[in-house]
Amino acid sequence: MSQSVADHLLGRLRAWSVEHVFGYPGDGINGLIAELGKAEGPHFVQSRHEEMSAFEAVGYAKFSGRLGVCLATSGPGAIHLLNGLYDAKLDHVPVVAIVGQTHRSAMGGSYQQEVDLHSLFKDVAGAFVQTAMVPEQFPNLIDRAIRTALAERCPTAVIVPADLQEADYSPPGHAFKQVPSSPPGLGAPLVVPRDEDVARAAEVVNAGEKVAVLIGQGARGAVDEVVELAETTRGGIAKALLGKDVIGDEQPFVTGSIGLLGTRPSWEMMRDCDTLVIVGSSLPYSQYLPPFGRRAVQIDIDPHMIGMRYPTEVNLVGDAAETLRRLLHRLRNRRGEAGPERWRERIETSVREWWTTMDQQAHVPADPVNPMLICNELSSRLPENAIVTADSGSAANWYARHLKFTSGMRGSVSGTLATMGCGVPYAIGAKFAHPDRPAIALVGDGAMQMNGLAELITARRYAREWSDPRLVVCVLHNNDLNQVTWELRAMGGSPRTPYSQDLPDVSYAGFAASLGLGAETVQAPEAMGPAWDRALAADGPFVLDVHCDPDIPPIPPYVESGQLTDMAKALASGDPDGFALMTKGLRTKLQEFISPHR
Incomplete structure (x- = not known):
């Protein structure tokens, strides 16, 4: 009985111990999708958007230490993968992207969804990106993509035209211009200096x-x-x-x-x-x-x-x-x-003084909840095997400074690309890497509106597959693109610009509840700790919608004179929140100088 190229490719992924493929279907990968339905693996995880598939593959790779794999159709699907793949590139994470392409007979004819994918991927996956044209190129193409991704800790890409996926597979022969491959495995050398x-x-x-x-x-x-x-x-x-x-x-x-x-x-x-x-x-x-x-x-x-x-x-x-x-x-x-x-x-x-200061800063009065208090109350409640993700934005400040990790806990952010929208899909990828561990995503409301709301549907869909179903998404709800607002003030000398920074008010808890997820809205500081207790004790995904104060500043450990000048310029230019941010900022910074240890 003949074997299709798609079936062979999936079998090769299994031979490399690939357990999950994060993706979204489309006619450019129909052959692969059809075979995934018949195969014994890998497990196909359907996101709500291909960018989320790439982020989930990155989160899976970061927290498992193994290869992440994402799958997308030709044209727009492949394009959507790019941001997540750049995240992998800049944070040195091994991810293989498998993407479809129009039929070989139509390539070069400006056909529907035909994009020059080799050119598209040559920067983000430049370590290895190749288009398959005949069955005999496998398994070498997939093997080299995987070996390169693992060896160089980077994303790679294999482009497989739709008709080739359905073609009968024939292995490379012992012949001129035929390229065989060795059994899966990577014999990484031990590199030591002289x-x-x-x-x-x-x-x-x-x-x-x-x-x-x-x-x-x-x-x-x-x-x-x-x-x-x-x-x-x-x-x-x-x-x-x-x-x-x-x-x-x-x-x-x-x-x-x-x-x-x-x-x-x-x-x-x-x-x-x-x-x-x-x-x-x-x-x-x-x-x-x-x-x-x-x-x-x-x-x-x-x-x-x-x-x-x-x-x-x-x-x-x-x-x-x-x-x-x-x-x-x-x-x-x-x-x-x-x-x-x-x-x-x-x-x-x-x-010792610093941890005391962090506690004091977290309890500075705010309207309604001090965002530092969110992480301060979580820190002492973190399960010893917790995995924490933080989205880009002011949430990353509080994650970095206020969470006290103990040995065995895991956490990550988009470190170098610093892209918004990674927090929730990272946590979902983490749950597939470690289904027996609780995951917590700290996400600003801007990132949540960008893509986190939709990805709650993915969490709901797959939660029953996780032996520990806890995935807590904590939304820092302040109706402001807060990190950019502070950057405008401190680095650009610009007052807050509501037309660009204000966000539509959304009930994140209400949306989660409409999906059947656990949810709670927090609007008072004394409610923060008990809310974390309930979220961490839940028997499934849970959303904490915390209304927090946008005027609590993410003050760096050392404020440069230029930043002070720009901040003063922003205040003098009529920042609408000027008085509040000045008083709350001073009150927050003063905690560093009134520690009982000093």
């Missing part, structure tokens, strides 16, 4: 009295080694946003996030350290790193990302865990030495 480079790095670190460590998602497999580095040097650990969940905040020397959304302890540590060690991070905000001239070492598996954020003295290209183990063998143990111990004590004192 011994002489490790010795140079050790000399730099050993000379330091005040060591700061910055980690990103690339340190995920090196937690024990990073902690030992901090203990040996008596330094502290700051975390880039994508590394927030790498090491738990229960460690007293973990200063938390860094950058625009970072903490004051991280900023102070970077300002005052004499030595910096960067592990698996490409944090772009160099102004939040130490002043130029401090000694620095960087460790990264990707040589393309080395030495591009800070003028590092020694760069070590290699696996983070193995490289750190080799470095640790050469480091002096600074435990008990006066200078490093004073540095460590200073870091730990700053961290």
Whole structure:
């Protein structure tokens, strides 16, 4: 009995242990959709929009550590995938996009839904994008797409014309210009730096009295080694946003996030350290790193990302865990030495004060709910195996600063693309990666209106497949595109512009309830904690619609003079909320200076 190309392709995905394909049907992939209905897998997860399919594949890959796969039809379906695939590219996530194309006989004829997909994908999936023209190109095309995505941690794309999907499959032969393939699997090498480079790095670190460590998602497999580095040097650990969940905040020397959304302890540590060690991070905000001239070492598996954020003295290209183990063998143990111990004590004192300050800021009076209180009340209630996603916008500020993760919790954001609309689909992807763990999405009302409302339908549809059906979507409801509003004020010197920033008022709880989901509206600060309790105890997806104050400012750990000038200009230009934001901003910032520890 003959086998179609579509059937062979799906079988090859199964051989690669692909369990889920996130997609949306269309006639450009009819052959694949028909075979998915007959096949034993992968499981097809239907989103409400192809962009959501791509985001769900990214969320799945981020939280599973495995390959994400998305599927879309030709033309508009393929175009819709782009934003999610760019998110994968910029955050270094392995995703394969499989897309349809018009029949081969019509290609080049300006046929319906014919788009030059190779050109379309050549930037976002430039590491590997190919169009299949004959059956014999498989399985090589799909194998190379997967191997490249996994090896380079990037998106790749395979374009399969609709008629080819239905054609009989014939394997490549032992013949000229036929390309075979090997069995699925990726024998990734262990990359380690040269011994002489490790010795140079050790000399730099050993000379330091005040060591700061910055980690990103690339340190995920090196937690024990990073902690030992901090203990040996008596330094502290700051975390880039994508590394927030790498090491738990229960460690007293973990200063938390860094950058625009970072903490004051991280900023102070970077300002005052004499030595910096960067592990698996490409944090772009160099102004939040130490002043130029401090000694620095960087460790990264990707040589393309080395030495591009800070003028590092020694760069070590290699696996983070193995490289750190080799470095640790050469480091002096600074435990008990006066200078490093004073540095460590200073870091730990700053961290204790910071968490007190965060609690105080969360309880600054607001109208009606302080948005910081949302994450403050969640933090102590987070299940130990929780997965948290945050959408881009002011929600990411509170996620970065107020959530105290413990070891084992997971969390992520759109780190580099910083795209709106990823929070809910990320959480859905997380539920397919870990159906036995609760997921929580923190989403602004702008992102919720953009695409989160529709994707609640997807959550409802698949919740019964998850052994732990809890998926809590918390909407920060302030009827304002809040992050952009603050950027207009602080970076553009512009007052708030209601015509562009105001959002239509929507009952997010009402919409969720109309779908049969659990839902609750929160309009008072004293109701926030009990509402989280009920949402986290629910037996299915739940929406918290929290009416929060748009005038509570996402103040960075260090306010530059230019930002103050622009803010003053915005207020002087007649910002409609000027008086409220000035008084609430001052009251919030003052909490840093009235801590009982100071």
